[in-house]
Every structure is written in structure tokens, then in C-alpha cells.
Amino acid sequence: MTEASKFTGSHSLLRSLEHEGVEIIFGVPGGAILPAYDPLLDSPIRHVLARHEQGAGHMAEGFAQATGLVGVVMATSGPGATNLITPLQNALMDSTPIVAITGQVPTSAIGSDAFQEAYTTGLAMHCTKHSYMATDADDIPNLIHEAFHLAATGRPGPVLVDIPKDVLNQVTTWREPHLHNLPGYKPTVSGHPMQIRAAIELIERSERPVLYVGGGVIKAGGSDQLLAFAEAVNAPVVTTLMARGAFPDDHPLALGMPGMHGVYTATTAIQKCDVLVSIGARFDDRVTGNPDAFAPGAKIIHIDVDPAEIGKVRAAEVPIVGDARSVLIDLLSTLQARRDPVDHPARDEWFAQIQSWKNQFPLAYEQPPDGPIKVQHFIERLYAITGGEAVIAAGVGQHQMWASQFWGFRNPRSWVNSGGLGTMGFAVPAAVGAKTARPDALVIALDGDGCFQMTMQELITASTEDIPVKVVVFNNGGYGMVKQWQNLFYGGRLSAVDLGFTYPDYPKLAEAMGCVGLKVDHPTEIDPVIEKMLTVNDRPVVLEVVVDGDEMCFPMVPAGGSNDRIVMTRDEL
Amino acid sequence: MQHTLTVIVEDKPGVLARISAMFSNRGFNIHSLAVGPTHQDGRSRITLVVDAPELEQLKKQLNKLVNVIKVQEMEPAEALEREVMIIRVSAQPSTRGEVRDTASLFDARVIDISSSAMTFEVAGTPQHLKTFLEHLGPYGVIDLVKSGRIAMKRESELTPAPVVVGVGK
Ligand SMILES: Cc1ncc(C[n+]2csc(CCOP(=O)(O)OP(=O)(O)O)c2C)c(N)n1
Numbered sequence: 001m002t003e004a005s006k007f008t009g010s011h012s013l014l015r016s017l018e019h020e021g022v023e024i025i026f027g028v029p030g031g032a033i034l035p036a037y038d039p040l041l042d043s044p045i046r047h048v049l050a051r052h053e054q055g056a057g058h059m060a061e062g063f064a065q066a067t068g069l070v071g072v073v074m075a076t077s078g079p080g081a082t083n084l085i086t087p088l089q090n091a092l093m094d095s096t097p098i099v100a101i102t103g104q105v106p107t108s109a110i111g112s113d114a115f116q117e118a119y120t121t122g123l124a125m126h127c128t129k130h131s132y133m134a135t136d137a138d139d140i141p142n143l144i145h146e147a148f149h150l151a152a153t154g155r156p157g158p159v160l161v162d163i164p165k166d167v168l169n170q171v172t173t174w175r176e177p178h179l180h181n182l183p184g185y186k187p188t189v190s191g192h193p194m195q196i197r198a199a200i201e202l203i204e205r206s207e208r209p210v211l212y213v214g215g216g217v218i219k220a221g222g223s224d225q226l227l228a229f230a231e232a233v234n235a236p237v238v239t240t241l242m243a244r245g246a247f248p249d250d251h252p253l254a255l256g257m258p259g260m261h262g263v264y265t266a267t268t269a270i271q272k273c274d275v276l277v278s279i280g281a282r283f284d285d286r287v288t289g290n291p292d293a294f295a296p297g298a299k300i301i302h303i304d305v306d307p308a309e310i311g312k313v314r315a316a317e318v319p320i321v322g323d324a325r326s327v328l329i330d331l332l333s334t335l336q337a338r339r340d341p342v343d344h345p346a347r348d349e350w351f352a353q354i355q356s357w358k359n360q361f362p363l364a365y366e367q368p369p370d371g372p373i374k375v376q377h378f379i380e381r382l383y384a385i386t387g388g389e390a391v392i393a394a395g396v397g398q399h400q401m402w403a404s405q406f407w408g409f410r411n412p413r414s415w416v417n418s419g420g421l422g423t424m425g426f427a428v429p430a431a432v433g434a435k436t437a438r439p440d441a442l443v444i445a446l447d448g449d450g451c452f453q454m455t456m457q458e459l460i461t462a463s464t465e466d467i468p469v470k471v472v473v474f475n476n477g478g479y480g481m482v483k484q485w486q487n488l489f490y491g492g493r494l495s496a497v498d499l500g501f502t503y504p505d506y507p508k509l510a511e512a513m514g515c516v517g518l519k520v521d522h523p524t525e526i527d528p529v530i531e532k533m534l535t536v537n538d539r540p541v542v543l544e545v546v547v548d549g550d551e552m553c554f555p556m557v558p559a560g561g562s563n564d565r566i567v568m569t570r571d572e573l
Numbered sequence: 574m575q576h577t578l579t580v581i582v583e584d585k586p587g588v589l590a591r592i593s594a595m596f597s598n599r600g601f602n603i604h605s606l607a608v609g610p611t612h613q614d615g616r617s618r619i620t621l622v623v624d625a626p627e628l629e630q631l632k633k634q635l636n637k638l639v640n641v642i643k644v645q646e647m648e649p650a651e652a653l654e655r656e657v658m659i660i661r662v663s664a665q666p667s668t669r670g671e672v673r674d675t676a677s678l679f680d681a682r683v684i685d686i687s688s689s690a691m692t693f694e695v696a697g698t699p700q701h702l703k704t705f706l707e708h709l710g711p712y713g714v715i716d717l718v719k720s721g722r723i724a725m726k727r728e729s730e731l732t733p734a735p736v737v738v739g740v741g742k
């Protein structure tokens with residue numbers, strides 16, 4: 001056999017990935033991972049060459065968020081691996097299933113401060129669900145199989161497999177993998193029947209219930225079950241930032257997003273409810289505000305696949321460990337099987353109260369006819385023109401909050417977003433990843449100028465690899481969200497938040513990266529430029545929207561404050 | 574408050590690092606830690622003594638680690654706990670007899686001796702070691718090393734707690 005025809009760890013790796021059903025890998029090659037890039041040439045797996053490993057990682061996340069499949073990212077040792085830390089932590093916080101494959105210096109060199117050596121599994125210890133170091137090529141099929149299993153099951157998350165170069169080069173054989181090696185990993189799927197019954201009792205007797213829905217519902221594929229359950233128990237639904245799309249916003253029971261920049265009614269309904277049913281949500285501080293003042297009168301039913309979430313922030317009267325979809329199915333069947341259905345306490349008053357909040361405190365902004373453009377208005381126009389039929393990715397900042405507030409989500413996996421970590425630069429690569437997963441969908445990144453400048457080079461990837469995403473850059477001349485905090489809490493002393501409106505020239509920059517570049521700065525030109533953007537389908541498009549640099553995002557509950565004190569306008573602070 | 578936990582883990586590289594990383598990340602304090610093999614191949618037992626107001630979240634976070642197989646908390650009354658200590662005490666010819674007599678009350682063995690010091694090994698419950706130290710301390714401790722606590726759950730509820738030999742408090 002010639003060198004090239006030997007079956008090595010690298011071949012085993014590719015074969016294993018194919019066995020897991022992988023069709024696409026996002027990555028950047030380099031010394032230690034070189035052996036794996038050779039058999040990649042002969043594999044049916046598509047490789048998307050990102051321009052930065054962070055971008056590759058977010059692409060894998062975007063792919064995973066848009067599909068529910070495991071995203072795969074590959075990088076070399078040392079700097080390749082360290083560049084992955086942000087997407088790994090991002091995926092950990094948002095429970096996104098990705099598998100990262102990293103090259104490592106040869107086994108004999110490990111621990112010697114070799115060229116491009118980093119203690120990758122050590123770094124990954126803090127930002128993955130689990131990590132592996134391969135020490136023998138014969139183990140690769142099982143390691144990869146375990147990695148995919150861990151990433152996708154239970155509470156999903158990132159898993160890293162570090163493979164030294166000599167292991168990639170080691171002659172081996174491929175064997176059908178088995179899961180025999182995880183004695184400490186047994187996620188609970190079904191909720192306990194007794195707790196399910198207790199939950200139904202509590203919900204049925206509740207006068208003011210609220211379903212507090214988190215990203216777990218989307219991960220579990222439980223949106224249909226949620227809809228059926230919400231209608232069956234006739235309870236209003238709030239969807240957290242991670243759960244946008246889990247429940248249709250145009251449904252009469254939908255209250256929208258709660259929390260720091262949530263809809264008044266969603267946040268307040270939680271405060272006033274008597275039973276709060278948390279489904280795949282984790283009482284994040286952006287939702288609860290001051291946790292001691294959160295939903296003070298509520299009994300809590302907490303459904304989560306991760307037992308560690310239950311009781312972490314707030315004690316639950318009815319804890320249910322289980323997968324959201326499975327638990328919703330059981331809740332529904334238990335409800336339907338009830339022999340002596342109690343009369344619901346009249347909830348008319350509750351719904352009337354909710355309606356009056358909706359009327360009194362809607363999301364509001366003012367669009368002056370002559371400009372400047374308000375982000376909120378642009379998003380409403382984009383929604384109207386596209387009919388909401390799009391997958392939306394967002395950056396982090398004001399524009400993200402407005403996207404969540406003003407886009408009416410109807411379907412799960414139509415919102416690709418960095419929630420837990422709040423990673424600027426997420427939108428562009430995540431949109432690229434989502435578009436590879438759903439080539440027929442209209443994929444639009446709603447990005448901030450600050451965020452865009454962190455990872456915009458992935459548009460070169462998009463142009464080169466023929467991934468026609470649309471990127472809307474809301475240019476408010478700076479870090480709007482940070483500026484808002486400085487205006488509100490630091491007496492208007494603006495420090496390091498001004499990016500200016502002059503540079504870069506976004507349309508030119510877009511053209512230079514192989515995209516169509518567009519710009520709009522007047523309200524009357526919004527519709528035509530959106531139409532124009534939507535006609536381009538053979539290339540990525542960047543649309544710069546010059547917007548009001550002084551607009552603030554409301555409602556707002558100042559960090560750590562009580563959710564009873566929602567600030568609706570800047571005059572109230 | 575101190576709690577004793579026994580954690581059965583897979584004997585794999587990095588397991589201890591994962592556990593201590595989780596502890597430091599989540600702000601839990603490890604008071605003492607002992608690791609060793611069990612009677613089962615591929616399994617290690619970690620005995621942890623932690624300072625924490627409550628253990629629920631800690632146990633859940635431990636269980637969340639993929640390599641952790643079982644976590645068990647032991648109430649002081651149901652735990653068989655042992656520590657080992659090696660202690661070097663100043664022992665001049667004039668005090669040597671006294672030192673040795675005191676030590677023998679605690680079943681401590683002399684394992685080294687020089688013209689001015691004696692070194693003992695002593696094993697027992699944490700309380701036993703503590704009392705031993707209180708009695709030998711006044712002679713002048715030169716050096717001391719203590720193992721992490723190891724523990725196993727009592728089978729019988731009737732077994733009385735071992736009494737400190739000879740010396741009451
Ligand atoms: C990687 C990273 N660095 C810093 C921050 C802190 N941060 C949060 S929002 C923000 C400004 C975002 O600016 P831009 O993308 O223009 O969005 P805008 O708020 O203006 O809509 C910053 C710097 C962050 N979230 N992520």
C-alpha cells in the first residue's frame with residue numbers, strides 16, 4: 001500500500017462523521033489537523049472554509065439552531081482551537097448541539113510547549129458539555145459516536161474531540177460504533193407521572209396561569225404539543241428570547257417576550273400570575289430581573305430536561321425532570337384522561353386584565369416621516385414585505401431586542417440568536433450556517449454595525465461558497481446598547497461607544513467581499529430597497545440601514561431591578 | 574456547614590480536573606478531597622468534604638458531569654470517616670516520655686525520631702485527630718501533613734460512633 005492508500009485515523013474520522021449523517025463541516029485547516037483534510041477531498045461531506053474559526057463555530061451553531069441537527073466545526077490545534085472558545089461557550093449557554101473536532105500536536109510532543117500547542121481539552125472543560133482526547137485511532141468511531149450522542153441528547157450542547165496528529169496518522173480499521181461507555185450519562189426523558197398529575201391539578205385550579213416557555217421547547221421539538229396544551233388549559237404563553245418561534249406570536253394566547261426588554265404584558269403577567277409553568281426555561285436573570293421579586297405570588301411548575309436547572313434560581317412546587325415534548329404530551333393526555341374535570345375557575349378576569357395591559361402598554365416607537373429611520377419601523381416593514389417567511393439571525397444589542405420584539409415569529413427554528421452569552425458577531429456566520437442548512441429559506445441577518453465589524457469577513461465565505469444570505473446592518477454609528485446604559489446609568493458620559501457613521505463604507509465593503517451592497521437612509525426608501533434586496537438571490541446582500549443613533553430600547557427593567565418596575569420611556573428613569 | 578460526599582467516577586483522565594473546575598467555577602469550596610480506586614475496575618471513588626449551606630445544586634452539578642456515575646451524601650452520623658495524619662512534634666529528652674505517653678493514648682505510632690523531635694502517624698475519625706492535635710500541640714508542632722478524608726456509609730445504624738481512646742474532652 002502507498003502512504004495515501006493506508007486507512008488511518010483521519011479516514012476513520014471522516015467515515016465516522018459520514019456514519020453520523022454529517023453532510024457539512026465548517027472549518028479552517030492547519031498543521032495538526034492536516035491529515036484530516038486529505039480524506040475530506042474524497043468524502044461526500046461538504047466543507048465550508050470559514051475565514052476565522054469563531055465564524056466556523058457560529059456557522060455550526062446557526063446550522064444546528066435552524067435544523068436541530070448537530071453542527072460540526074473543525075479546526076487545527078493551538079490558535080485554531082482557542083478561536084473556538086467563544087462559539088463553544090455560546091453553544092453551551094444556549095444548549096446548541098455542535099461537535100468540534102480539533103487537531104492536536106503529536107502525542108509525543110504534548111506537554112512540551114510544542115509549536116501550536118494548547119491544552120485544548122483543558123480549555124474546553126469550562127465551555128463544553130463534554131470533551132474527549134483521542135489516544136488511539138481505533139477508538140475514533142466510538143468517540144465520535146459518543147460525542148454526537150452527548151451533543152444531541154438530554155440537554156443538548158457542544159462536545160469537543162481533540163485528536164493528536166499521530167493518532168490521525170495511525171493505521172487503523174473502522175468498526176461500527178457502540179454506546180457502551182457512558183455509565184454516568186442517562187438523561188431523563190419522561191416526567192414522573194405523579195408530578196405530571198400534580199402539575200395538572202395546579203394548572204386546572206389556577207385563576208391566573210402563565211406558561212413560561214424557553215428554548216427547551218424548540219430543542220425538544222415540542223412546539224405543536226405546546227400549542228395543543230396551551231389551548232387545552234387556556235393559559236397565556238410568554239416566550240423567552242431563546243423560545244421565539246416556539247409559539248406563534250399571532251395566537252390570541254401569545255404575550256411575547258418577557259424580561260429586561262420584554263413586552264410589558266408578558267413581564268407583568270408573570271409578576272401577577274398564581275401558577276407559573278416553566279417549560280424548558282431556566283429563570284435567567286434577563287428574564288427574572290431581581291429573582292427575589294420575580295413572580296412573587298406564583299406557585300412554580302418547573303419542567304426541564306436538566307435536573308440542575310430545577311431549583312437553581314427558584315424553588316419549584318412541582319419539579320418535573322423530562323424532555324419538554326415528552327412532558328407536554330403526558331400533561332395533555334393526563335388532562336384529557338381526568339375523570340372528574342374541575343370547573344376552571346373563571347379566568348375571564350385574568351384575560352380581561354391581560355387585554356387591558358396590552359391596550360395600555362403596547363410596544364411603541366415613533367417614526368418621524370422625514371427620518372431618521374427607526375430600527376423598529378424597518379423591521380416592521382421587512383416583516384410586512386416578506387410576510388414573515390424568513391429565518392432571522394440577530395447580533396447582540398439594541399437591534400437584537402427590537403428584532404425579537406417586532407418580528408412576529410410563527411415557527412420554531414426561524415430565530416437564530418445568541419441568548420445566554422450575548423456574543424457580538426454571531427449574526428453573520430450564524431446566518432451563513434443556517435442558509436447552508438435551509439438553502440430554500442430566506443435567511444436574513446439583522447445585525448448591528450458593531451457586531452457586523454466583528455465577523456463580517458464570513459461574507460467572503462458566503463460569496464465564495466455560494467451561500468446567498470441577506471445581511472441588514474443597522475448603522476446607528478456605534479454600540480447602541482452600551483450607549484443606552486451610559487445615557488441612563490452613567491449620566492450620559494459616553495465612553496468608547498462611538499463608531500462613527502463614516503467608516504466603513506458598507507456598500508463598498510460589501511462589493512469588495514463579493515456581495516451586493518445597498519444603503520438606505522430615508523423612511524420613504526425603505527420598501528423599495530427591501531424589494532431590491534429580495535430580488536438578489538445569486539449572491540449575498542448587505543443592506544446598510546442608517547438609523548437614529550439616539551434611539552433607546554424600551555420597555556426596560558434596569559439590571560437587577562424588580563420586574564414590577566418596567567420603564568416604558570426614557571423620561572421615567 | 575461541612576458535608577461529606579462520596580462520588581463514584583469513571584477512572585478516566587481529566588475527571589478530577591473536571592470536578593475541581595466545576596467547583597471553582599460555581600463557587601463551591603472544597604475542604605478536603607481524597608481519590609482512589611474502588612474494588613471495581615475502571616471506577617474511582619472521590620471523597621469530598623465541602624463547605625456549603627446546601628448541597629442540592631452541587632450534587633446536581635456533579636451528576637451533570639458525564640464521567641460521574643454516582644453521588645452520595647452522608648450525614649455525619651451515618652458516615653464512617655477516616656483521616657491519616659503524620660505529625661512531627663518537638664520532644665526534648667525532658668519531655669519525650671510525656672509526648673510518647675500522650676501519643677500512645679491515641680494509638681499513634683512513632684515512625685521517626687531524632688534528638689529533638691518525634692514523628693507520629695495517627696489514623697482515625699476527624700474528631701480523633703483533632704483531639705490528638707489539641708493534646709500534642711502544646712509540645713510544639715514542627716510539621717504536619719494530613720490526608721484528605723475518606724468515608725463510607727455505615728451499614729448498621731446501631732454501630733456506636735467510635736470513642737476517642739482514653740482521653741475525654
Ligand atoms: C463580543 C462582545 N463584546 C462586547 C460585548 C458588549 N456589548 C453588548 S451590546 C454591544 C454593542 C453592540 O453594538 P451594535 O452591534 O452596533 O448593536 P446596537 O446596540 O447598536 O444595535 C456591546 C459592545 C458583547 N456583547 N459581545
Ligand SMILES: [Mg+2]
Pocket residue numbers: 397448449450474475476477478479480
Ligand atoms: Mg450599533
